[in-house]
Structure formats: structure tokens, C-alpha cells
Amino acid sequence: MSHQVVIIGGGYAGILAAQRLHAAQVTLINNRSTFTERIRLHQVAAGERRPEHAIPGLLRKGVTFVQGHVSALDLDGQQVIYRDDAGEHTLPYDSLIYALGSKTGNLPQQPVGAHGRAPLRSTEKSDAVFTLDPASTERLAARLRELPAGAHVAVVGGGLTGIESASEIAESYPHLHVSLVTRGAFGERLSRKGRAHLYATFQRLNVQICDHLDVQSIGDRELITERGAISYDACVWTAGFTVPMLAREAGLAVNDCGQIVVDRTLRSLSHPNVYAAGDAAWVAEMPIPIRMACATALPMGGHVADNLNALLTGGPAKPFEFRYYWQCISLGRNDALVQIASGDDMPRERILTGKGGAVFKEMICRLTINVLRLERHVPGLYRVPA
Ligand SMILES: Cc1cc2nc3c(=O)[nH]c(=O)nc-3n(C[C@H](O)[C@H](O)[C@H](O)COP(=O)(O)OP(=O)(O)OC[C@H]3O[C@@H](n4cnc5c(N)ncnc54)[C@H](O)[C@@H]3O)c2cc1C
Structure with a gap:
């Protein structure tokens, strides 16, 4: 056999x-x-x-x-x-x-402390906290469609998933108030030019950046942070893959x-x-x-x-x-940041942005599914030069 x-x-x-x-x-x-x-x-x-x-x-x-x-x-x-x-x-x-x-999302489990509010222990307990996993993403899409003008969407996590999500939502729903909350410095793993482009893009899309801010727990419709509570109408939790x-x-x-x-x-x-x-x-x-x-x-x-x-x-x-060549970060449908990187993933001061960056990123996304299709007929076709 x-x-x-x-x-x-x-x-x-x-x-x-x-x-x-x-x-x-x-x-x-x-x-x-x-x-x-x-x-x-x-x-x-x-x-x-x-x-x-x-x-x-x-x-x-x-x-x-x-x-x-x-x-x-x-x-x-x-x-x-x-x-x-x-x-x-x-x-x-x-x-x-x-x-x-x-999976995305590693929700904080700490007790609330001084604020005295009970934290949520999983996304299941709130209809307003979402992760970017297939079922939760569908629910988030439905929630965003029904939010009124001025409602607050808090994206937690300053990694690539958080950056991509905040910009995509802000571009598609300009009437919503979108913020990105991150424990570290915004765009900390990018080059100086890459970071500058991110700041400019978030300003253009009206995304508020709250960095160096640790979310300690999630309450019902509010994030409990070390600097006080932030209310939200939808929270997109992207911090950490588990x-x-x-x-x-x-x-x-x-x-x-x-x-x-x-x-x-x-x-x-x-x-x-x-x-x-x-x-x-x-x-x-x-x-x-x-x-x-x-x-x-x-x-x-x-x-x-x-x-x-x-x-x-x-x-x-x-x-x-x-070896790495770049990091591709989409910033809505008309902009992206292609951050050229060294083989060990360190950012270099070379970037591609704007429509050119968006087209490049789209090509990469299409390539991934096309690789899976093509390998069905030509196994071994896909190679990353190392
Ligand atoms: C919004 C978002 C944007 C991203 N953008 C990028 C990007 O631009 N570039 C990049 O390189 N990466 C990106 N990533 C990360 C990338 O998607 C993951 O690293 C990648 O999917 C990992 O591939 P994988 O094959 O290991 O696992 P997955 O793609 O996660 O596939 C695992 C499969 O296993 C199945 N599965 C899980 N548990 C079980 C079980 N118990 N029984 C049966 N089946 C199970 C799942 O349903 C899934 O089909 C992004 C991720 C997210 C969420």
C-alpha cells in the first residue's frame, strides 16, 4: 500500500x-x-x-x-x-x-482594577468586538454597514493587519470615526520614509492614531486603557496571531x-x-x-x-x-506601502507608494491564489529565490 x-x-x-x-x-x-x-x-x-x-x-x-x-x-x-x-x-x-x-486576536484577560468594570473575556460576549477571522469578519462587515455617521470604530493593534484594517474601513466608511490603538510606536518596524507615508495616509483618511497606549481589557462598548476608558461602537481586535x-x-x-x-x-x-x-x-x-x-x-x-x-x-x-524582499501593506484600494526590506526583514529607506504601490500589492494578492491554481497543473512552479 x-x-x-x-x-x-x-x-x-x-x-x-x-x-x-x-x-x-x-x-x-x-x-x-x-x-x-x-x-x-x-x-x-x-x-x-x-x-x-x-x-x-x-x-x-x-x-x-x-x-x-x-x-x-x-x-x-x-x-x-x-x-x-x-x-x-x-x-x-x-x-x-x-x-x-x-487566528487573529488575543484578547486581554487582566482584571480591570481601578475602573471597577467587568472585562469581556471573549469576543463571544459582545456583539461589538470582532476579530479578522472568517465568521467574525462577516459579522463586522454587517455591523459597519449599520453604524450611523460619527460612530467610533476602534482598531486595536498596530501591526500590519491593524494598519490595513483601519485604512480600509476609513476609506470605505468616511462617515465613521476610525482610530487605531497600539501599545508600541506607530509604524515602528518601518523605515523613516515608510512611517512618514503612513502618517500622511492616516491623516488623509482621518484615522486617529493612539500609540504608546496599552489596552488592559475590553468592557462592553469601552476599551479600558492605562489612560482611561475609550468608548467604541465597534472594536476590531487585531493584536497578535494565536x-x-x-x-x-x-x-x-x-x-x-x-x-x-x-x-x-x-x-x-x-x-x-x-x-x-x-x-x-x-x-x-x-x-x-x-x-x-x-x-x-x-x-x-x-x-x-x-x-x-x-x-x-x-x-x-x-x-x-x-529571504525577505519587501513588506506590502495595503492602505485602502488606491494606496499601499511597499517597504523594501533586507533578506532578514529589516526595512531599507526605499518604498513604493500611491497607485503604483496599490497595483503592486494587488498583483501579490492575486499571485497567491494563482500559485495555488497553477501548481495543480505544474507542481514545483512556485519558488522564492533565497
Ligand atoms: C487581514 C489579514 C491580512 C493579512 N495580510 C497579509 C499580507 O499582506 N501578507 C502576508 O504575508 N500575510 C498576511 N496575513 C497573514 C496570513 O494570512 C497568514 O500568515 C497565512 O494565512 C498563514 O497561512 P497558513 O497556511 O499557515 O494558515 P491559514 O491560512 O490560517 O490556514 C489554516 C487553515 O486551517 C483551517 N483550520 C484551522 N483549525 C482547524 C481545525 N481544527 N480543523 C480543520 N481545519 C482547521 C483554517 O480554517 C484554515 O483554512 C494577513 C492576515 C490577515 C488576517
Whole structure:
């Protein structure tokens, strides 16, 4: 019987791995039947309708697709446990590729202290707090549509997701008051020119910047900060990506965030027949930091498949190599900041902005889905020169 590979997670990393892995019998499990273009969820939040991509239609012939929620891993028994409408099932594997990605939003849990108001402990408890995950994004889009002029949308988190979300919402809903609240300095990981462009853009879009401000907890319709309460009508929580706890619970070696620790060949340090790619993986001994990004998930997904193909056909597994070229940040539909970066992700004083930047960013977004489509016919086509 041929080698059985189960891939859990049908995001950028998981689907690319499935397209490329020809030396084994491949089954891919994902909780949704459609592929989520996560890098466009801020556009969906701001009201844009995006085409749906059914996963079975994306996958190459021969890959089996299973829609289900993976609830546990039995590492000793080499099986994945998942649920669907019909109940709980198991799926045996010889090798497992773990590509469950991440979620946005790590809500603060601290007690409120001096203000004496009860904090919300999860997004479920408020109809006005949202994250940029598929279901929450749909609810946010509906909420934004119904807000009256002057209502306050507070975007929490000054990372790329927060910046993209604040500018997209402000551009689409100029009658709303949008602010961005961040613990650090605004645009702190950008070059001087890049930061200057961000400030100019936020001024043009009337987005208020509240930086060096720590949100301690979220109350009902108010953020409790160290400098007092800020009321909101919708809160978009983008601070921090968190990964599923499944790997930790199963007993795989994970880092403090719960990402699977893999060697340079993307193989688990604790369980050699488990591989990981994308946001859910942490590569030990990588000379440069690998941030959670589509830009890193795609090459990792491709690489894990290349290595399994090699191992199963008697070849050597190769170390994962990667370098950065830029960071692309959309600032609404007509502007973007393309921040040129060094190979280890440090910003250089070279940027591309305005309409040219927006076109470049749009090309990159289209490339990601086109890579997944093209690899169905030409596996191995996509390479990032390292
Ligand atoms: C608004 C926004 C904008 C972004 N913009 C950019 C950008 O411009 N550039 C960039 O490089 N990155 C960007 N990112 C980050 C990027 O989207 C992620 O880093 C990337 O999606 C990670 O890919 P992945 O394959 O590891 O996981 P994901 O794309 O998260 O895919 C994981 C898949 O696993 C599924 N899954 C999860 N748990 C289970 C389970 N228990 N059972 C079954 N299935 C499960 C999920 O539904 C999903 O389909 C952005 C993110 C957001 C939210």
C-alpha cells in the first residue's frame, strides 16, 4: 500500500503542499469547504464581496478532500481525529503535515482594577468586538454597514493587519470615526520614509492614531486603557496571531506560543513522522526570523512537500531557505506601502507608494491564489529565490 500523508489545514501552506506532494496518497482536511483568502479579510470587513474558491475545485486530481474539524491527534496510533455533521471519525496516516495556521486576536484577560468594570473575556460576549477571522469578519462587515455617521470604530493593534484594517474601513466608511490603538510606536518596524507615508495616509483618511497606549481589557462598548476608558461602537481586535492548542495537547514539542518546533527540513523535533508549515510552525536554527505570513506559509508548504517527495523516492531532505524582499501593506484600494526590506526583514529607506504601490500589492494578492491554481497543473512552479 502506498504511503498515506494527511495534511491538516487547507490554507496557503496546506493547499500548496497538497498540490506538490505526488510521491504519496494525500488527504487534506479543512474545517471549511472553501479556501479563505485571509490576506483579504480586511477588504471583506470593509464590505467588499470576494469570489469563493471551493477547495475540491482547487486541488489536483488524486488528492482526497475531507471537510471536518480536527479535534485531536493520536500520535502513538498515527491517526487524526476529526468531527463532521455525521459525528467523530479517525483517519490513519504514515506522515502528517500540520498546517492549521493561526487566528487573529488575543484578547486581554487582566482584571480591570481601578475602573471597577467587568472585562469581556471573549469576543463571544459582545456583539461589538470582532476579530479578522472568517465568521467574525462577516459579522463586522454587517455591523459597519449599520453604524450611523460619527460612530467610533476602534482598531486595536498596530501591526500590519491593524494598519490595513483601519485604512480600509476609513476609506470605505468616511462617515465613521476610525482610530487605531497600539501599545508600541506607530509604524515602528518601518523605515523613516515608510512611517512618514503612513502618517500622511492616516491623516488623509482621518484615522486617529493612539500609540504608546496599552489596552488592559475590553468592557462592553469601552476599551479600558492605562489612560482611561475609550468608548467604541465597534472594536476590531487585531493584536497578535494565536495558533491552535492541538499540537501542545497532543504532546508535540511546541514553543511558548504553541507553534510546532521543527528542524530546518520542517520535521517535528519530537515526532519524526510529523511535519509542520505556515503560521503553526516554528523553525529552530533558522538564521533569520520567520514571521507568521502568507509570504512565508507558501514557501514552507512547498518545501515540506518537496522534502517528503525526496524522502519517499530515496533522495535527501533539504534545509528550508528563505529571504525577505519587501513588506506590502495595503492602505485602502488606491494606496499601499511597499517597504523594501533586507533578506532578514529589516526595512531599507526605499518604498513604493500611491497607485503604483496599490497595483503592486494587488498583483501579490492575486499571485497567491494563482500559485495555488497553477501548481495543480505544474507542481514545483512556485519558488522564492533565497
Ligand atoms: C487581514 C489579514 C491580512 C493579512 N495580510 C497579509 C499580507 O499582506 N501578507 C502576508 O504575508 N500575510 C498576511 N496575513 C497573514 C496570513 O494570512 C497568514 O500568515 C497565512 O494565512 C498563514 O497561512 P497558513 O497556511 O499557515 O494558515 P491559514 O491560512 O490560517 O490556514 C489554516 C487553515 O486551517 C483551517 N483550520 C484551522 N483549525 C482547524 C481545525 N481544527 N480543523 C480543520 N481545519 C482547521 C483554517 O480554517 C484554515 O483554512 C494577513 C492576515 C490577515 C488576517
